[in-house]
Amino acid sequence: MAYDASTLPDVSGLTVGIIGGTGDQGRGLAYRFARAGQRVLVGSRSAERAAAAAAEIAALPGLPAGVVTGADNDEVARRSDVVVIAVPWDGHAATVAALAEPLAGKIVVDCVNPLGFDKQGPYALTVPEGSAVQQAAALLPDSRVCAAFNHVSAPLLADPEVDRIDLDVLICTEDRELVGIVAALAARIPGMRGIYAGRLRNAHQVEAFTANLIAINKRYKAHAGIRVTDL
Amino acid sequence: MAYDASTLPDVSGLTVGIIGGTGDQGRGLAYRFARAGQRVLVGSRSAERAAAAAAEIAALPGLPAGVVTGADNDEVARRSDVVVIAVPWDGHAATVAALAEPLAGKIVVDCVNPLGFDKQGPYALTVPEGSAVQQAAALLPDSRVCAAFNHVSAPLLADPEVDRIDLDVLICTEDRELVGIVAALAARIPGMRGIYAGRLRNAHQVEAFTANLIAINKRYKAHAGIRVTDL
Numbered sequence A, B: 001m002a003y004d005a006s007t008l009p010d011v012s013g014l015t016v017g018i019i020g021g022t023g024d025q026g027r028g029l030a031y032r033f034a035r036a037g038q039r040v041l042v043g044s045r046s047a048e049r050a051a052a053a054a055a056e057i058a059a060l061p062g063l064p065a066g067v068v069t070g071a072d073n074d075e076v077a078r079r080s081d082v083v084v085i086a087v088p089w090d091g092h093a094a095t096v097a098a099l100a101e102p103l104a105g106k107i108v109v110d111c112v113n114p115l116g117f118d119k120q121g122p123y124a125l126t127v128p129e130g131s132a133v134q135q136a137a138a139l140l141p142d143s144r145v146c147a148a149f150n151h152v153s154a155p156l157l158a159d160p161e162v163d164r165i166d167l168d169v170l171i172c173t174e175d176r177e178l179v180g181i182v183a184a185l186a187a188r189i190p191g192m193r194g195i196y197a198g199r200l201r202n203a204h205q206v207e208a209f210t211a212n213l214i215a216i217n218k219r220y221k222a223h224a225g226i227r228v229t230d231l
Helices: A024-035 A047-058 A072-078 A089-098 A132-138 A155-160 A178-188 A204-220 B025-036 B048-058 B071-080 B089-098 B132-139 B153-158 B176-187 B204-220
Strands: A013-017 A040-042 A067-074 A082-085 A107-112 A114-116 A121-124 A144-147 A167-171 A193-194 A227-230 B015-019 B041-042 B069-073 B080-083 B107-109 B113-118 B120-122 B144-147 B167-171 B194-195 B226-228
Touching: A013 A024, A013 A072, A024 A040, A024 A047, A024 A067, A024 A155, A024 B153, A040 A047, A040 A072, A047 A067, A072 A089, A072 B194, A082 A089, A082 A178, A107 A132, A107 A178, A114 A204, A132 A144, A132 A204, A144 A167, A144 A178, A144 B204, A167 A178, A178 A193, A193 B204, A204 B204, B015 B025, B025 B041, B025 B048, B025 B069, B025 B132, B025 B153, B041 B048, B041 B071, B048 B069, B069 B071, B071 B089, B080 B089, B080 B153, B080 B176, B089 B132, B089 B144, B107 B176, B113 B204, B120 B204, B132 B144, B132 B204, B144 B167, B144 B176, B167 B176, B176 B194
Parallel strands: A013 A040, A013 A082, A040 A067, A082 A107, A107 A144, A167 A193, A167 A227, B015 B041, B015 B080, B041 B069, B080 B107, B107 B144, B167 B194, B167 B226
Antiparallel strands: A114 A121, A227 B226, B113 B120
């Protein structure tokens, strides 16, 4: 069947938690989900830093009152229905492992890209498990895990003047029902579609492709994303 | 600078050779380049099979007379300005290595995707050199090598009813001048743009992403490609 946003489930009642919600990607996603009317919990190791980031996000234009609050990562994991992992790659394994218990039964969306940088620019790191999301899946056997939102541009997400972000969110997972839920979340952000893009074993190249997008951005002075054609 | 097709060089006088021109991808590219008015040489290990494939392609609708001919791979490499490698991954190293001498000084465009298939579908193979194009670059030290046309759908290329193929051709190379030439070739096919997408070390994920496109095609009954947004 073709992509059809009208068939997606209603996810407007789900609380979205962002682990690493004080970083650029996490803040940007928190802002966009909140702007779409989703209840958002911003997580950090420190409840104070989380509250400060939540207050900054809540002050951005276009948000309903009270939709963004902050808490430490553990509490965010417990109180959210969908938990986005948006931490730096360096802290990925430790952060995810520490949250295995509160994340049990939850939907976990990993948007971390394991990249290195040297004077020639970005490159994909080798991950023993294959990819960041496969590492998360191994550490969270009782959660429902997918990769998604790997390619969204943090500057576009954070810019209140940007009303529409035209790109496709590629969703890699073994859990077919999860695709609909995450696609519905993506579709809450104007311009985005969530597209099933394969099993977890094919997530590495989706994460690594962020290095190509960075090269494209540098060459063409853009905030590039990708759109899948013919759907 | 933004992508601007008007700044691309005139490549209409270049002869394009297709090594592996009897396979689906090679045939399709040969047809599209010929239909754009490019002179095309279809290569195969056997000159007879190459001539037969060239005759079949030449009989497709929309081609100027005499633009597609066939020859063995060695002769195609010698007589072409731009040589597209479109062989199966299994034969990639041996075929490329055997052509090192005739390909010296030539532009080589590798569109091979190292994929495996099992009952769960396609997956990216591990390549000792990192990617097919890095293997080609290692075997062809005197050629100008890039990856491109990895994501084009063979059924779309081959369908004479399809006038326009809307996708971006991602070009990975260390050779900046090459980007313009290959982008100009891509732009000869209506709907296509050629976009610089990073160095050779970031080509693996572009090749591997073909596994995701196959998963997308299966799920959505599509001939998916990708378009880079914001350029």
